[in-house]
Amino acid sequence: MTGSRDRQGYGAITAAFGITALAGAGFAVVYALDAGVRLQGLTLLVAFGSLAIGFGLWSRRHMPEGMFVEEHPVTVSSPDERRALYSAVDRAHAPLITTPWPRRMLLTGLGTLGAALLFPIRSMFTGPEPNSSLSSTPWRAGALVVREDGSPVRPGDLDVDSMLTVYPEGYTHAGDTAVALVRLRPEQLALDAAALAGTVNGVVAYSKLCTHAGCPVGQFVPTTAQLMCPCHQSLFDVPDGAVPVAGPAARPLPQLPIGVDDAGMLIALDGFSEPVGPGYWTTT
Amino acid sequence: MIGRRVVRFADERLRLAQIVRKGMAKVFPDHWSFMLGEIALYSFLVLVLTGVYLSLFFEPSTGERLYTGSFEPLNGEMLSAAFASTVELSWDVRGGLLMRQAHHWAALIFVAAIVAHLSRIFFTGAFRKPRDINWVVGTTLLLLAVFNGFAGYSLPDDLLSGSGLRIASAIVLSVPVIGSWMQFVLFGGEFPGNDVIERLYAAHILLVPGAIALLIGVHLTILIRQKHSQFRGPGRGERNVVGSRMWPDYAFRSIALLCAVAAVVFGLGGFAQINPVWLWGPFEPSHVTTPAQPDWYVGWVEGALRLFPPVEFTVFGHLVPAPFIPGVLIPAVTFLVIYCWPWLERRFTKDAVHHHQLDRPREHPFRIAVGVWALWFYGLLLIAAADDIIAAELRIPVFDLVRLLQVAVLILPLLAAFIAYVLARALRAHPEHRLTTMRWQHLGAGLPRRRRRHASASVRRSTE
Numbered sequence: 001m002t003g004s005r006d007r008q009g010y011g012a013i014t015a016a017f018g019i020t021a022l023a024g025a026g027f028a029v030v031y032a033l034d035a036g037v038r039l040q041g042l043t044l045l046v047a048f049g050s051l052a053i054g055f056g057l058w059s060r061r062h063m064p065e066g067m068f069v070e071e072h073p074v075t076v077s078s079p080d081e082r083r084a085l086y087s088a089v090d091r092a093h094a095p096l097i098t099t100p101w102p103r104r105m106l107l108t109g110l111g112t113l114g115a116a117l118l119f120p121i122r123s124m125f126t127g128p129e130p131n132s133s134l135s136s137t138p139w140r141a142g143a144l145v146v147r148e149d150g151s152p153v154r155p156g157d158l159d160v161d162s163m164l165t166v167y168p169e170g171y172t173h174a175g176d177t178a179v180a181l182v183r184l185r186p187e188q189l190a191l192d193a194a195a196l197a198g199t200v201n202g203v204v205a206y207s208k209l210c211t212h213a214g215c216p217v218g219q220f221v222p223t224t225a226q227l228m229c230p231c232h233q234s235l236f237d238v239p240d241g242a243v244p245v246a247g248p249a250a251r252p253l254p255q256l257p258i259g260v261d262d263a264g265m266l267i268a269l270d271g272f273s274e275p276v277g278p279g280y281w282t283t284t
Numbered sequence: 285m286i287g288r289r290v291v292r293f294a295d296e297r298l299r300l301a302q303i304v305r306k307g308m309a310k311v312f313p314d315h316w317s318f319m320l321g322e323i324a325l326y327s328f329l330v331l332v333l334t335g336v337y338l339s340l341f342f343e344p345s346t347g348e349r350l351y352t353g354s355f356e357p358l359n360g361e362m363l364s365a366a367f368a369s370t371v372e373l374s375w376d377v378r379g380g381l382l383m384r385q386a387h388h389w390a391a392l393i394f395v396a397a398i399v400a401h402l403s404r405i406f407f408t409g410a411f412r413k414p415r416d417i418n419w420v421v422g423t424t425l426l427l428l429a430v431f432n433g434f435a436g437y438s439l440p441d442d443l444l445s446g447s448g449l450r451i452a453s454a455i456v457l458s459v460p461v462i463g464s465w466m467q468f469v470l471f472g473g474e475f476p477g478n479d480v481i482e483r484l485y486a487a488h489i490l491l492v493p494g495a496i497a498l499l500i501g502v503h504l505t506i507l508i509r510q511k512h513s514q515f516r517g518p519g520r521g522e523r524n525v526v527g528s529r530m531w532p533d534y535a536f537r538s539i540a541l542l543c544a545v546a547a548v549v550f551g552l553g554g555f556a557q558i559n560p561v562w563l564w565g566p567f568e569p570s571h572v573t574t575p576a577q578p579d580w581y582v583g584w585v586e587g588a589l590r591l592f593p594p595v596e597f598t599v600f601g602h603l604v605p606a607p608f609i610p611g612v613l614i615p616a617v618t619f620l621v622i623y624c625w626p627w628l629e630r631r632f633t634k635d636a637v638h639h640h641q642l643d644r645p646r647e648h649p650f651r652i653a654v655g656v657w658a659l660w661f662y663g664l665l666l667i668a669a670a671d672d673i674i675a676a677e678l679r680i681p682v683f684d685l686v687r688l689l690q691v692a693v694l695i696l697p698l699l700a701a702f703i704a705y706v707l708a709r710a711l712r713a714h715p716e717h718r719l720t721t722m723r724w725q726h727l728g729a730g731l732p733r734r735r736r737r738h739a740s741a742s743v744r745r746s747t748e
């Protein structure tokens with residue numbers, strides 16, 4: 001390597017680190033002036049980038065590559081060494097093996113203690129056993145149907161072929177209460193008599209929680225009278241009892257039976273007869 | 285000289301002279317692909333540093349409080365502390381947005397680098413004995429990295445990550461027998477639960493990064509103990525490593541890589557907006573954003589959820605819900621197969637000896653076929669996670685696209701695997717060629733022949 005080439009190589013490296021200093025100072029200035037995220041990113045990009053170039057050039061031009069050899073030790077112990085270990089272990093264990101009871105009781109003790117220490121996990125949630133909380137919602141017979149802002153709903157408030165998201169009064173932010181209220185023409189509904197009794201003038205109510213993974217089934221497609229889940233595009237047929245017709249959902253949306261109270265406001269006639277939302281082991 | 289004084293101080297107390305001298309002379313192989321793991325290591329470093337900064341401002345609580353800050357549309361609203369503090373971090377903390385975006389980008393790069401590193405290890409057979417234990421450590425690191433990424437982007441309590449958590453909760457719920465208990469324990473009750481942000485926070489900033497740091501230590505200790513594997517070449521053997529010395533040659537190159545990773549991460553953090561939570565808005569149980577896509581490293585699970593047919597069945601009168609197979613079983617089997625791969629392959633190759641030299645990928649056509657199958661399969665699932673966006677872009681009905689992808693995900697990976705198999709065999713028969721220099725007539729050597737000859741050939745090769 002000649003001296004001039006050496007100097008030349010080092011010049012670029014020095015320049016790179018010089019840029020690091022400038023860009024670093026630039027970051028401080030940009031920060032002090034509150035000049036925005038782009039310039040902050042740019043100065044750090046240049047600072048670290050020039051640092052990388054400096055180090056890269058330095059190693060590339062002035063450090064030998066790939067000419068060193070390191071011997072591997074043998075990666076396994078020799079049979080003799082291993083046998084020596086075995087017998088040392090055997091010797092050390094001999095007294096433990098001849099008296100089995102302490103060992104057995106130790107295992108029993110540790111097992112019991114370990115199992116007992118799992119109990120505090122139950123404190124990680126409060127309330128009743130999961131399967132019973134999952135299977136119930138705040139919807140009860142007589143619960144007033146309200147919008148997100150708490151206002152009650154008359155059947156006539158909905159246009160035909162439209163959807164409204166409603167909740168039981170007092171539970172507008174709960175996770176399992178959202179209901180999709182859809183109004184079709186009464187003759188469109190192809191439900192059995194019991195289900196039909198839970199509708200009002202073509203207004204039918206289904207849980208809004210997708211039976212696939214629980215997303216709110218937010219889109220109503222008026223042309224086909226279908227509810228669509230935005231998460232994985234499950235489609236539910238509204239006139240047919242919200243049975244899934246496409247996508248990964250496998251169960252219909254549970255229907256909420258609704259009626260009107262004396263003031264003409266929509267109320268629930270009963271709670272859901274099956275769990276809402278995604279399925280779990282004890283869903284039937 | 286100050287350097288000498290430091291050395292003497294340390295050496296007089298710890299007797300380090302010999303160890304340090306040996307360490308400086310440790311030899312690293314020079315192939316570029318050995319630096320993929322280092323990219324992962326350095327993104328982890330950036331993640332820790334930027335993450336510590338973020339933790340100074342983030343409030344991990346779903347408790348509501350008033351937001352007053354410079355993002356006008358939300359000014360004066362009651363928001364969860366987690367969401368409000370994330371918006372403040374982005375809009376009102378100077379430098380906060382840069383750190384947040386750099387942190388997010390670093391996480392994407394972190395997992396990508398791990399996957400690239402894993403592919404390198406896989407295709408070159410570096411996972412074979414004695415490095416099979418480090419393969420297990422590395423796979424665990426991948427698992428932890430994916431989990432921590434998911435936990436991290438769920439923290440801001442925004443509407444997008446809320447959808448992710450909702451789907452995660454349904455996946456947990458779908459586990460037979462203990463699913464509902466697990467879901468309640470994790471979320472503190474029925475979804476959305478009161479405590480999930482706090483719990484994810486503890487996991488995201490303490491437990492998981494701690495475990496990752498620990499396992500990186502184990503990973504590197506095993507690597508130093510076993511020394512590097514290397515490609516075959518003149519002067520290289522099973523009993524040596526040929527390459528550059530640790531100090532200064534390799535260290536300088538590695539530091540350059542560290543700086544390059546930092547440059548890319550901060551450059552992206554400054555210029556490429558990522559996860560603008562203020563646009564998604566706060567989480568609200570009955571709302572959802574559309575379209576909603578998760579970060580790429582969990583996208584394949586989302587894709588599987590979208591493509592898998594609506595299959596629910598009962599076992600002894602109990603329901604196994606639809607998300608179980610795509611959301612639990614497929615990921616579980618995926619990681620199980622990755623974990624077990626060194627032993628699975630050994631069953632076929634009957635190859636139980638130590639390997640310190642790497643295969644050229646072509647030398648194991650079957651392994652290549654498996655790897656290419658996996659890249660295509662999971663790649664297509666990842667694409668399927670964006671099926672709604674793609675369908676909208678192409679102006680085709682999303683259901684047609686789903687059908688298409690359902691077929692594609694079964695057929696294309698197999699096709700790609702077969703092609704890769706043939707190419708690998710052709711290349712194996714013409715070792716002097718590379719993919720780009722092959723001619724059509726070389727392909728003949730790659731077409732599968734009678735089984736017996738091929739089997740004996742591969743055994744011979746692997747026991748050489």
Ligand code: FES
Nearest residue numbers: 210212213229232
């Ligand atoms: S949550 Fe509705 S389709 Fe998956």
